[in-house]
Amino acid sequence: MAIESRADDEFDVAVVGGGLVGVATAWGLSREGCRVVILDEGDRAVRASRGNFALVWVQSKGLGLAPYAGWTIRSSNAWRGFSDLLKQETGLDVSFQRPGGFHLCLSEKELEARANVLKRLHNQPGIVDYKTEILTHDQVKAMLPDIGPEVVGGSFCPLDGHVNSLRLFRTLHAALNARGVTYLPSHRVEAITREAGEFRLATPHGEIRAAKVALAAGNANMRLAPMVGLEAPMRPERGQIVVTERLRPFLNHPVVTLRQTDEGTVMIGDSKEESVDPSGLTIGVSATEAERAVRQFPLLANVNVVRTWSAIRVMTQDGFPIYDESQTHPGAFTVCCHSGVTLAANHALTIAPMIARGALDASLVAPFSARRFHVQAAG
Amino acid sequence: MFKRLAEKGPAISITVDGKPVTARAGDTVASALLGAGIDHCRTTPVTGAPRAPYCLMGVCFDCLVTVDGVGSRQGCLIPVREGMKVETQLGRREAGR
Amino acid sequence: MIAAADLASSYELVVIGGGPAGLAAATLAARAGVATVLFDENPGIGGQIYRAITSTPVSDRAILGKDYWDGAVLADEAKASGALIANGATVWSLDRQRLVGVSIGGKARVIEAGRVIIATGSQERPFPIPGWTLPGVMTAGAAQTALKAQGLVVEGRTVLAGSGPLLWLLAAQTLRAGGRIAAILDTTPRRNWLQAMFHLPDFALSPYFAKGLALLREVRAKVPVHRVGTIEAVGTDRVREVVFSGAGGTRRLPVDLLLLHQGVVPNVNLANAAGVAHVWNDRQICFVPVLDADFGSSVPGIAVAGDGAGIAGGTAAAERGRIAAIAAVRALRPDSVVPDTQAIRQRLQREEMGRAFLDWLNRPADSFRLPVGDTIACRCEEVTAQQVRETAQMGCEGPNQMKAFLRCGMGPCQGRLCGLTVTELIAAERKTSPDEVGYYRLRPPVKPITLAELASLPISEVERKAVER
Numbered sequence: 001m002a003i004e005s006r007a008d009d010e011f012d013v014a015v016v017g018g019g020l021v022g023v024a025t026a027w028g029l030s031r032e033g034c035r036v037v038i039l040d041e042g043d044r045a046v047r048a049s050r051g052n053f054a055l056v057w058v059q060s061k062g063l064g065l066a067p068y069a070g071w072t073i074r075s076s077n078a079w080r081g082f083s084d085l086l087k088q089e090t091g092l093d094v095s096f097q098r099p100g101g102f103h104l105c106l107s108e109k110e111l112e113a114r115a116n117v118l119k120r121l122h123n124q125p126g127i128v129d130y131k132t133e134i135l136t137h138d139q140v141k142a143m144l145p146d147i148g149p150e151v152v153g154g155s156f157c158p159l160d161g162h163v164n165s166l167r168l169f170r171t172l173h174a175a176l177n178a179r180g181v182t183y184l185p186s187h188r189v190e191a192i193t194r195e196a197g198e199f200r201l202a203t204p205h206g207e208i209r210a211a212k213v214a215l216a217a218g219n220a221n222m223r224l225a226p227m228v229g230l231e232a233p234m235r236p237e238r239g240q241i242v243v244t245e246r247l248r249p250f251l252n253h254p255v256v257t258l259r260q261t262d263e264g265t266v267m268i269g270d271s272k273e274e275s276v277d278p279s280g281l282t283i284g285v286s287a288t289e290a291e292r293a294v295r296q297f298p299l300l301a302n303v304n305v306v307r308t309w310s311a312i313r314v315m316t317q318d319g320f321p322i323y324d325e326s327q328t329h330p331g332a333f334t335v336c337c338h339s340g341v342t343l344a345a346n347h348a349l350t351i352a353p354m355i356a357r358g359a360l361d362a363s364l365v366a367p368f369s370a371r372r373f374h375v376q377a378a379g
Numbered sequence: 380m381f382k383r384l385a386e387k388g389p390a391i392s393i394t395v396d397g398k399p400v401t402a403r404a405g406d407t408v409a410s411a412l413l414g415a416g417i418d419h420c421r422t423t424p425v426t427g428a429p430r431a432p433y434c435l436m437g438v439c440f441d442c443l444v445t446v447d448g449v450g451s452r453q454g455c456l457i458p459v460r461e462g463m464k465v466e467t468q469l470g471r472r473e474a475g476r
Numbered sequence: 477m478i479a480a481a482d483l484a485s486s487y488e489l490v491v492i493g494g495g496p497a498g499l500a501a502a503t504l505a506a507r508a509g510v511a512t513v514l515f516d517e518n519p520g521i522g523g524q525i526y527r528a529i530t531s532t533p534v535s536d537r538a539i540l541g542k543d544y545w546d547g548a549v550l551a552d553e554a555k556a557s558g559a560l561i562a563n564g565a566t567v568w569s570l571d572r573q574r575l576v577g578v579s580i581g582g583k584a585r586v587i588e589a590g591r592v593i594i595a596t597g598s599q600e601r602p603f604p605i606p607g608w609t610l611p612g613v614m615t616a617g618a619a620q621t622a623l624k625a626q627g628l629v630v631e632g633r634t635v636l637a638g639s640g641p642l643l644w645l646l647a648a649q650t651l652r653a654g655g656r657i658a659a660i661l662d663t664t665p666r667r668n669w670l671q672a673m674f675h676l677p678d679f680a681l682s683p684y685f686a687k688g689l690a691l692l693r694e695v696r697a698k699v700p701v702h703r704v705g706t707i708e709a710v711g712t713d714r715v716r717e718v719v720f721s722g723a724g725g726t727r728r729l730p731v732d733l734l735l736l737h738q739g740v741v742p743n744v745n746l747a748n749a750a751g752v753a754h755v756w757n758d759r760q761i762c763f764v765p766v767l768d769a770d771f772g773s774s775v776p777g778i779a780v781a782g783d784g785a786g787i788a789g790g791t792a793a794a795e796r797g798r799i800a801a802i803a804a805v806r807a808l809r810p811d812s813v814v815p816d817t818q819a820i821r822q823r824l825q826r827e828e829m830g831r832a833f834l835d836w837l838n839r840p841a842d843s844f845r846l847p848v849g850d851t852i853a854c855r856c857e858e859v860t861a862q863q864v865r866e867t868a869q870m871g872c873e874g875p876n877q878m879k880a881f882l883r884c885g886m887g888p889c890q891g892r893l894c895g896l897t898v899t900e901l902i903a904a905e906r907k908t909s910p911d912e913v914g915y916y917r918l919r920p921p922v923k924p925i926t927l928a929e930l931a932s933l934p935i936s937e938v939e940r941k942a943v944e945r
């Protein structure tokens with residue numbers, strides 16, 4: 001794939017953003033037969049897709065917006081088929097597993113709070129029951145023999161799983177490359193206009209034209225969406241992750257804050273700080289994560305930490321996805337969410353075909369329009 | 380691969396995979412292995428390939444061994460101690476060790 | 477031996493690295509009354525050039541030579557200076573606020589520093605040839621370290637390969653110690669002379685000129701030297717043979733030990749993780765920190781001295797350490813009396829004079845920096861050159877995306893042994909400059925610490941709240 005600009009090429013869809021959301025959508029579009037170009041930033045870009053925790057996670061999703069639970073389950077259920085398709089195309093195994101996942105609590109207070117969240121979640125009208133149970137220490141121990149005595153209990157959801165998300169990222173890029181999709185890094189989109197029935201995207205390396213445009217630029221959608229009559233109110237948030245050396249397998253289920261990858265490393269994380277500086281790292285936050293990890297799994301005490309990092313979450317103002325199509329600029333769409341790993345199967349297999357057809361299917365995604373922010377504001 | 384210029388300094392007894400090895404004061408774990416003609420100290424966690432100390436200055440991490448039951452220690456930075464138990468490390472480390 | 481618990485919670489000056497730069501810096505600052513601590517991860521002070529200067533079992537001074545023993549003065553002065561010297565102390569984190577994370581004997585601390593001087597020196601340049609990961613293949617520096625620190629001298633069929641003054645120095649020291657060297661494979665491209673010649677007049681005036689010639693003569697008298705264009709280490713469980721080709725065709729030599737070296741490059745990990753800006757140095761083919769005349773970096777209060785600031789040798793390292801220390805003293809204690817920098821700068825200039833010649837003459841050939849095919853680029857994650865090249869072709873523009881895709885640089889060495897190779901490979905595939913490609917963005921810990929150590933560090937209420945929900 002050439003890296004130089006293709007101002008004269010004809011593209012059906014320009015996908016803005018080469019993170020997981022962008023490449024999953026682009027892959028789906030290519031499967032639908034669209035000629036796709038992906039416009040992305042360079043190597044040092046802020047890219048949540050390089051720094052995430054890799055859960056394909058269901059439990060806890062949907063508190064405050066019941067349809068989000070159903071949307072998440074749809075993706076969780078589609079994930080196996082999605083990973084099989086990717087393997088057929090590339091030979092790469094993204095190591096998707098859905099053994100069920102845990103949320104572990106280190107005090108009665110935490111466990112009570114956890115039970116409360118689940119109760120409120122399930123009491124919402126129209127929620128899909130996804131069978132999350134509260135378990136005692138002994139019940140957890142029967143499934144996770146290495147937990148420490150301080151784990152008082154936790155919750156378990158059989159739909160939870162995980163994947164090797166960096167390999168997923170690479171696999172999608174490799175699949176796109178094999179399909180001949182044009183990927184243009186260092187093509188940061190500065191402006192988008194619609195002229196003579198097509199979109200013109202201005203980049204430092206010239207203008208790219210396409211019939212449709214899908215905004216998948218993460219938090220940058222906030223700036224880009226208004227250019228095509230859409231909106232994407234965001235509130236980025238920083239998460240920090242600790243990762244260990246490779247270990248022999250010891251943990252068969254992902255925990256929301258701790259998981260063993262197929263390569264053997266253990267990832268520990270799930271902090272939330274209001275910051276947009278991805279270069280900042282707070283030692284005390286890593287320390288808290290480490291301290292809780294050792295209390296959850298005391299056998300990890302002597303294990304070496306090889307790296308910590310922080311990454312900026314793509315977060316909409318209410319935390320739920322935004323899928324929209326423009327009224328004023330027909331052919332412009334937003335695809336924007338946190339949990340882009342979990343939802344990758346939906347983006348590839350459900351959202352992309354809608355964009356290819358030129359209209360979102362309201363029966364599936366109407367609740368995720370950014371118009372909800374006005375309804376709430378008015379109410 | 381290496382011989383000692385002079386058998387100077389007090390002898391220190393350690394074991395490597397259970398076998399006795401005589402090191403010298405001033406040795407690191409890695410130099411003790413090299414001095415005893417042991418030419419590899421681990422296999423990699425990725426493909427299981429054999430590896431031996433490469434840089435002896437703490438940058439390559441190919442000298443990782445298990446020392447007194449604790450895995451993944453940098454042999455070239457750790458001075459030997461009387462009675463130290465060194466084990467070669469095979470593949471990925473085991474949690475809890 | 478200083479334990480982690482003995483450390484104060486803050487020091488006016490933290491010096492990281494106990495080679496000539498760190499020792500000279502700590503000595504000068506402590507003498508000026510600055511509360512100074514020096515951390516070095518080795519069991520003893522001296523750094524690379526003066527490794528084990530206070531404990532070496534090599535008593536015949538002729539073996540390691542006068543330049544080595546000159547280091548004893550620096551070590552003695554540092555010990556008497558009043559600076560606290562902590563050995564076995566690994567610095568695993570440094571940030572813009574000058575919080576220094578250090579681990580001693582399996583216990584971690586975070587210390588506040590008024591100023592920091594990074595004096596972590598250099599490391600040998602990666603030498604990615606086929607078979608370089610096999611047991612029995614080591615760096616020349618490793619053999620030299622074993623000689624200095626433990627009096628171990630090579631035995632059996634030993635071949636040295638590569639380029640640069642250190643290769644010849646090790647050869648000479650080995651021969652003096654009674655070691656045998658079967659052959660030296662000289663990888664220096666002949667055409668390097670063309671560029672180097674311009675700088676010969678300067679080099680002729682530098683202290684390295686006479687020393688260098690004498691070394692070459694000493695070694696060539698005893699060891700066959702072959703000029704080669706390719707080298708391969710062959711074997712399965714360990715290296716058995718070295719295969720090389722040059723003007724005389726392809727040859728094979730049985731070996732027990734193959735020692736590789738093609739110069740040294742700054743050890744950038746700590747400075748990079750602290751956010752210090754770096755720039756590509758085309759003459760030295762490596763990244764160097766961007767520094768002012770006092771070796772101050774782009775991060776306020778953090779200086780980088782010694783070979784970590786760009787390769788200039790041990791004597792220059794000490795002078796650079798002094799200059800950085802004077803700037804620190806002036807900032808911390810403006811009333812203290814410090815030596816005149818003018819004289820130091822003059823000495824430094826004299827030391828640095830011959831560098832251009834040495835750099836051009838010993839510039840490693842492309843073929844020894846830009847591997848192809850199945851040759852391993854990243855030793856930790858066993859990523860091959862071909863994988864890096866193909867992924868670059870796919871549109872992967874830089875080392876950070878490459879790391880996400882292939883895991884190169886994600887192992888325990890944190891890219892120290894693959895970083896330059898990966899950057900240069902991407903640049904070659906993209907037909908652009910390494911400066912354009914950039915380097916890995918490094919994150920703490922720059923050296924591994926245990927989860928329990930990390931867990932033991934102080935945690936504020938806000939930090940706890942960021943995780944517990």
Ligand SMILES: Cc1cc2nc3c(=O)[nH]c(=O)nc-3n(C[C@H](O)[C@@H](O)[C@H](O)COP(=O)(O)OP(=O)(O)OC[C@H]3O[C@@H](n4cnc5c(N)ncnc54)[C@H](O)[C@@H]3O)c2cc1C
Pocket residue numbers: 436437492493494495496497498515516517518522523524525526565566567568595596597598599600617618620621642645740743746781782783784788789790791793794922923
């Ligand atoms: C293996 C090797 C051998 C060399 N031998 C010679 C020689 O014989 N003669 C010669 O002229 N030049 C030699 N050099 C070149 C060398 O760069 C010298 O010019 C000189 O040692 C540089 O001095 P320095 O003070 O900058 O750093 P160094 O002498 O390299 O000292 C840096 C010190 O910092 C320590 N350190 C690094 N990272 C950390 C950390 N995170 N935490 C704590 N401590 C840390 C290191 O252990 C080391 O002791 C050698 C270089 C190498 C790599």
Ligand SMILES: Cc1cc2nc3c(=O)[nH]c(=O)nc-3n(C[C@H](O)[C@H](O)[C@H](O)COP(=O)(O)OP(=O)(O)OC[C@H]3O[C@@H](n4cnc5c(N)ncnc54)[C@H](O)[C@@H]3O)c2cc1C
Pocket residue numbers: 016017018019020021022023039040041042045046047048049050051052053054055056057187188189190216217218219220224238239240241269311312313314336337338339340341342343
């Ligand atoms: C710490 C952390 C943990 C997480 N854990 C999980 C998890 O366990 N499970 C899960 O499902 N999700 C998780 N996520 C969320 C997930 O990583 C994100 O939802 C997902 O990566 C978002 O992908 P994206 O493509 O929207 O954003 P990004 O990866 O940020 O990509 C956006 C892309 O757009 C590009 N861009 C920006 N502006 C422009 C422009 N003007 N022109 C062109 N390109 C532009 C950027 O360079 C970038 O490549 C986590 C996130 C974080 C930070």
Ligand code: FES
Pocket residue numbers: 409431432433434435436437438439440441442443453454455456
């Ligand atoms: S031999 Fe390289 S780190 Fe020990």
